[in-house]
Amino acid sequence: MADQPDPLAMQGPAGANLYALLAAHFPADGDRCCIETQDGLRYSWDEVSRATARIANLLARLRLPEGARIAVHAEKSPESLLLYLATLRAGYVYLPLNTAYQEAEVDYFVGNAEPSLLVCSPRNEEWMARIAKRHAVAHLLTLGDARDGTLLAAADGCGDAFETVHRAPGDLAAILYTSGTTGRSKGAMLSHHNLASNAQVLHHYWRWRPGDVLLHALPIFHVHGLFVASHGALLNGSTMLWLPRFDPKAVIERLPRATVFMGVPTMYVRLLDDPAFDANACRNLRLFISGSAPLLPDTFREFEARTGQRILERYGMSETTMLTSNPYDGNRVAGTVGLPLPGVQVRVVDEAGSACAVDEIGAIQVKGPNVFSGYWRMPEKTREEFTDDGFFRTGDMGRWDANGYLTIVGRGKDLIISGGYNVYPKEIESYIDVLPGVFESAVIGVPDRDFGEAVTAVVVPRPGATVDAAEVIAALKAQIANFKVPKQVHVLAELPRNQMGKVQKNLLRERFGGG
Numbered sequence: 001m002a003d004q005p006d007p008l009a010m011q012g013p014a015g016a017n018l019y020a021l022l023a024a025h026f027p028a029d030g031d032r033c034c035i036e037t038q039d040g041l042r043y044s045w046d047e048v049s050r051a052t053a054r055i056a057n058l059l060a061r062l063r064l065p066e067g068a069r070i071a072v073h074a075e076k077s078p079e080s081l082l083l084y085l086a087t088l089r090a091g092y093v094y095l096p097l098n099t100a101y102q103e104a105e106v107d108y109f110v111g112n113a114e115p116s117l118l119v120c121s122p123r124n125e126e127w128m129a130r131i132a133k134r135h136a137v138a139h140l141l142t143l144g145d146a147r148d149g150t151l152l153a154a155a156d157g158c159g160d161a162f163e164t165v166h167r168a169p170g171d172l173a174a175i176l177y178t179s180g181t182t183g184r185s186k187g188a189m190l191s192h193h194n195l196a197s198n199a200q201v202l203h204h205y206w207r208w209r210p211g212d213v214l215l216h217a218l219p220i221f222h223v224h225g226l227f228v229a230s231h232g233a234l235l236n237g238s239t240m241l242w243l244p245r246f247d248p249k250a251v252i253e254r255l256p257r258a259t260v261f262m263g264v265p266t267m268y269v270r271l272l273d274d275p276a277f278d279a280n281a282c283r284n285l286r287l288f289i290s291g292s293a294p295l296l297p298d299t300f301r302e303f304e305a306r307t308g309q310r311i312l313e314r315y316g317m318s319e320t321t322m323l324t325s326n327p328y329d330g331n332r333v334a335g336t337v338g339l340p341l342p343g344v345q346v347r348v349v350d351e352a353g354s355a356c357a358v359d360e361i362g363a364i365q366v367k368g369p370n371v372f373s374g375y376w377r378m379p380e381k382t383r384e385e386f387t388d389d390g391f392f393r394t395g396d397m398g399r400w401d402a403n404g405y406l407t408i409v410g411r412g413k414d415l416i417i418s419g420g421y422n423v424y425p426k427e428i429e430s431y432i433d434v435l436p437g438v439f440e441s442a443v444i445g446v447p448d449r450d451f452g453e454a455v456t457a458v459v460v461p462r463p464g465a466t467v468d469a470a471e472v473i474a475a476l477k478a479q480i481a482n483f484k485v486p487k488q489v490h491v492l493a494e495l496p497r498n499q500m501g502k503v504q505k506n507l508l509r510e511r512f513g514g515g
């Protein structure tokens with residue numbers, strides 16, 4: 001990585017600020033295209049510098065306190081990416097929220113993170129204003145997906161030069177909320193150095209090169225689209241072909257102009273479902289990357305047969321960004337997540353904490369410059385999740401093969417991954433259990449061709465009451481993010497339990513999921 005400045009060694013006035021690292025790689029010719037939107041609008045690198053400066057100046061003018069969190073619940077647009085970059089640049093902490101979240105969900109995050117500024121889509125302003133008021137958030141601004149809203153209007157009057165604020169390597173850059181198996185969501189605190197080190201390792205490992213073009217179709221409120229994809233392109237001075245959401249037709253149309261594509265397995269399944277997706281459409285692609293959920297070996301093989309390309313699967317999480325990856329040049333093995341990335345320590349241990357032998361299944365624990373420092377204002381939770389020697393317990397179960405490749409075989413945590421989004425059964429059960437007529441419920445993931453796993457609920461009515469599956473679904477849709485709503489609801493007289501009284505979800509999965 002001789003060509004990469006080491007973020008810890010960066011001694012400029014901005015110190016280890018991640019924005020400064022990215023900006024150091026913007027192309028010398030600032031007129032070149034950084035972002036091209038679906039409708040052909042082009043943002044040059046110079047425009048990105050100027051626009052982030054305007055927004056950073058606006059943030060500075062708001063006189064937010066040191067370390068202030070900026071919570072953002074806005075549709076994907078070039079401007080929402082610019083807001084992220086401006087937040088880094090101004091030295092504040094970015095807190096992205098999935099736009100599918102509804103009022104009760106956002107209310108929790110805002111209450112917990114206590115942001116100084118909340119940015120929302122103009123169409124949600126009414127209920128966001130209620131949340132802002134309830135939690136005494138100092139500022140509420142709006143950002144639409146058509147360059148509209150009060151944030152840009154206010155930034156328009158600001159200067160387009162800004163001296164990137166100095167940050168130390170360990171200073172917080174972002175907080176990403178991830179749901180817990182017990183209790184509420186936890187905010188994973190990621191520092192400038194966590195993000196910068198991972199971005200640089202991936203830049204090298206995946207052989208980003210001059211002329212690369214990234215087709216960006218992922219949402220930008222999670223690690224995958226916001227960090228892995230965007231940082232990769234920005235650090236490489238690469239143009240991003242920017243789609244507001246994944247749409248197979250729009251992707252296939254733009255693929256011939258791209259060299260790199262990143263997606264969750266559902267996206268690959270959907271591309272394969274389209275007969276127009278073939279080797280010719282991929283003729284300039286040098287790298288397809290998959291992550292966030294398991295890529296089925298069948299999908300890997302079908303993809304190779306159709307396009308001649310072997311998808312590179314990698315593994316990561318919000319708390320750690322990327323951990324392992326199949327190699328760029330070496331063998332990409334279907335069903336595995338590859339080798340530990342340089343600088344990242346990954347171990348698989350048994351219940352006593354001893355290293356597992358090859359092929360033995362154990363808990364995956366990790367350590368490295370990319371691993372977060374802890375959960376926001378939850379020191380006890382943080383302590384529980386780290387071992388005495390500083391390894392983070394991922395909650396995933398895995399095993400090594402003889403060649404040092406890691407396979408994820410399951411999760412110690414009760415978690416469903418649907419289309420790359422995490423759904424925690426306990427959270428959904430807590431919403432179902434308070435519905436009229438419901439005695440109790442169990443939420444499980446069942447295999448699903450499209451989403452990988454489909455959220456499914458099993459509901460037990462109170463004695464004498466009846467529960468209607470469609471009504472349960474409708475009630476949940478009114479309250480929680482759509483991707484968390486069960487695709488199916490089954491009504492049973494009782495839940496199967498073991499002798500300890502614990503619900504036997506494996507039996508429910510066998511009964512309702514065919515395995």
Ligand code: MLC
Nearest residue numbers: 222223224246264266291292316317418419420421482483
């Ligand atoms: C949408 N729906 C989902 C869903 N996404 N349901 C379950 N799971 C999902 N993931 C709902 C919609 O609300 C809609 O509900 C119905 O399903 C059909 O919608 P759609 O139009 O088909 O869905 P679409 O908008 O195309 O979204 C599918 C998708 C999207 C796969 C493109 O889910 C997506 O972008 N996933 C990527 C998630 C991601 O970036 N994860 C990274 C996390 S980071 P209804 O009821 O209205 O019909 C991480 C770390 C790491 O995990 O390692 O990367």
Ligand code: AMP
Nearest residue numbers: 178291292293294314315316317318408
């Ligand atoms: P999140 O908390 O949203 O960041 O999700 C992280 C979780 O996604 C990990 O703990 C894994 O369970 C899962 N995950 C990410 N990448 C992969 C992958 N390639 N294969 C299997 N699971 C994955």
